[in-house]
Amino acid sequence: MKQLLLAAFLSVSAGLPTLGLAQEDTTSFDYYFNQNIQFQPDVVTPNQVLGNPVGEWHVRPEQSVSFFKALAQSSERVNLAEIGRTHENRPLITAYISSPENLTRLDEIKEQRKNLTEYQGPAIVWLGYSVHGNEPSGTNAALLVAYRLAASEEAWIQELLTNTIVMIDPMLNPDGMGRFAGWVNRYKGKQLVADSDSIEHNEAWPRGRTNHYWFDLNRDWLLLQHPESQARVKHFYEWRPHIVGDFHEMGTNATFFFQPGVPSRQNPLTSELNFELTEKIGRYHAKALDAIGSRYYSQESFDDFYYGKGSTFPDINGGIGILFEQASSRGHLQESVNGDVSFPFSIRNQATTSFSTLQAALELGGELLEYQRDFFQQWPAKASSDLEKGVIFSSNDEGRIKEFLRILNSHQIKVEQLAGPRKIAGKEWAAKTSYVVNFKQQQYGLIKAMFETRTEFTDNTFYDVSAWTFPLAFNLDYHHLNKDELQLLPLESSEVSTSSSYVGSDNPVALLVEWQDFRAATALTRLLGDDIDVKLLEKGSRLPVQGEPREFMAGSFTVPLPAETATRNALIEKVNSTLADLGLTVYGVDSGYSGQGADLGSPNVSDLEMPKPLLLIGEGVYSYEAGEVWHLLDTRLELPVSMQHAQDLGRIDLSDYTHLLMVSGRYPALDDKELDAVKSWIRDGGTIVATRGANPWLVQQGLVNFELLEPETPQNQNRPFSERDDARAEHIIGGAIYEANVDLSHPLAFGLELDKLAFTKAGTMVFKPATEDFVTVATYTESPLVAGYSSQTNVERIKNTPAILAQGYGRGSIIMFSDNPNFRGYWLGSMRPYINSLYFNKAL
Helix, strand or coil: CHHHHHHHHHHHHCCCCCCCCCCCCCCCCHHHHCCCCCECCCCCCHHHHHCCCECCECCCHHHHHHHHHHHHHHCCCEEEEEEEECCCCCEEEEEEECCHHHHHCHHHHHHHCCCCCCCCCCEEEEEEECCCCCCCHHHHHHHHHHHHHHHECCHHHHHHHHHEEEEEECCCCHHHHHHHHHHHHHCCCCCCCCCCCCHHHCCCCCCCCCCCCCCCHHHCCCCCCCHHHHHHHHHHHHHCCCEEEEEEEECCCCCEEECCCCHHHECCCCCHHHHHHHHHHHHHHHHHHHHHCCCCECCCCCCECCCCCCCCHHHHCCCEEEEEEEECCCCCEECCCCCCEEHHHHHHHHHHHHHHHHHHHHHCHHHHHHHHHHHHHHHHHHHHHCCCCEEEEECCCHHHHHHHHHHHHHCCCCCEEECCCEEECCEEECCCCEEEEECCCCCHHHHHHHHCCCCCCCCCCCCCCCCCCHHHHCCCEEEEECHHHHHCCCEEECCCCCCCEEEECCCCCEEEECCCCCCHHHHHHHHHHCCCCCEEECCCEEEEECCEEEEECCCCEEEECCCCHHHHHHHHHHHHHHCCCCCCEEEEECCCCCCCECCCCCCCEEECCCCCEEEEECCCECHHHHHHHHHHHHHHCCCCCEEEEHHHHHHCCHHHCCEEEECCECCCCCCHHHHHHHHHHHHCCCEEEEEHHHHHHHHHCCCCCCCECCCCCCCCCCCCHHHHHHHHHHCCCCCEEEEEEECCCCHHHCCCCCCEEEEEECCCCCECCCCCCCCEEEEEEEEEEEECCCCHHHHHHHCCCEEEEEEEECCEEEEEECCCCCHHHCCHHHHHHHHHHHHCHHHC
16 A cells, blocks of 8 residues: 555656756766665655756755655655644654664654663664755755665665664754745746846845744754744654754855864863764764865864754753754855855755764764763762752742743753742742752753853853853742752642632622733733723732732733623623633732722723734844744734834834834934824824834934944954954854843833843943933843853943833833843743833833
């Protein structure tokens, strides 16, 4: 039956047209494998499924899936699994390729992998391709790699598959890949065009690098904000591969890079032995690339510092992660300083280093298994010698806690809950809302990486962020525990409410929801979307609930209830059912009279309206930041967001919108008429919310009274040329964590518990201190750097300057964030003021 299905499939695909390639003959596999190989005739080839040779057209996601399905049907060496779905509901697939004997034991071997210090079975190698959708050579090479493994009669391949399970993830980012493949195929002619300025090589915004919400999935392995990453990391922990190959592309004028990278840029938590093994494997890549005449380099670029990348995440999880970077053709053929780079050439290099990785895995298999066993055996000793024995963190915001616990649990980190109140380091830690992570567990290294606040580094040059401290991102109160502190804590299993509850009498006068829970914003969107009358407490209030007074913080929202019993009960039921899945508490208050704070009929209880935001996108706008806003509103807040191109700003009728959302980017200068229209819209009640690189535009257009601090010109120190890179790095903030004091009385701070708020700072744009009162929401502290690298010059320049400014403008307002409060979708702490700017803008 298997062969009949395959024959039917091939009879359809065999009639597809093909075009010849001018650069290389890829109709046979000799070009890609640099040798004549005997293949099993019954195993389907990529050409048969695609209808053309690999490299002639860019493979589309559905074609890749079709090939791997056909390959699994035709070869006893291949099993195929769907491990998840993308935002656009495309399947995420993994092919397991090994000997038939190993494949029949997959479940047994996976079970054995749970005991990582005793495991003696086959080595596990995971080859992951094209996490950036417009770096397509990897995805196309995956077809060739899988076919050769499935069909080759080579003796070394048979030996490899006996001793190894190869897992191939052919497309880590199908949604981005689909965008890119559609673009370059659309503009391909029969005569290939190498001109770099041709449209084929210049895809439209937002381009195919990112996923559906324009996130870089290669930064999400640690953060787990997207279904692609969640599925991939779950699968990773099921198998704990010994080697992970991470296949990318870089600039067209480059050659080929493989790790290890710059030795001094390795994360200190990664062992030297990891670097040595990576370098030993690298010699296999060098030999293989030498054999086909491809140029390459290693240890001169990139770093291995941020554990949220596909090539670095394995290093803190007992594996060897290897980054590969191929000069990109960004289409089918493109000119470069090294001559024209063809798509088949880029595919060949990726296939070649895939097999050099597998050759290394075969010959170094014993060392790899021993390395991983030792890796996990050493953690108890390292945890025992660490003066820090654990960490405690706390918040009354169950929404943020729930999300943080989800991430920790996904990384197999055990978390316990404080069973009784305790005083530690001069602070009271409440039961039920305080959580503890004991360092003495298998994930010790990853825990250290997630909770540390390192500020000193051997090398100050970073390819990505230099800090990502999770409790700071989540705005949690936290403390590192010593041995005595940890031993005194009464602990129990952690839990967070997942269903909402109602607390109140049968005949309340109003319902209230507290704003400090992150999920309350979703609740507010739902209620406003149902045309329910909702009002904001601009001041705190003490109101009776079941006869007992209860404090409600400013920012809580209330739903007034009618006196008529049936109507009131119907509204209570509607509110409770609408919010049932959010895990919130809905309070029914007995009276609108406070006696302390705002009564429910007070002028300080104002109407709330459903936001209708417009997000500016398109060419010139930083797609990552735009995607983070879209993702926040669409998935967390359940708030529809319109999007239009930034270059059309002068022609957009803003009267249909409540908010104009602007992220870093280039925005058009407006003429007098266009600028007057924007000003009129703000005066009539509109709100502009700007982050990071959008702020200079507001200053240049004269829409705000604030000024930017001009960067200082570095002084000539007659330093040698060899120090140039270090000198440049001193003036860059690539992703450090800065702390600010927050005015908790300001509406943009409603819901925050701590008077300190951390931001990821990237870039050196700085506001001058404001000259008027009541406009500064948050100010960087006297010593603002709390984690990551930032030069002392930058620290001095940024300290005591505004982090958030909010200026009234008629009945509207302009809100400016010095940094990106929505960084990578996981920075839930600084998201709070951004969310407040959407709902509480009328309270400014």
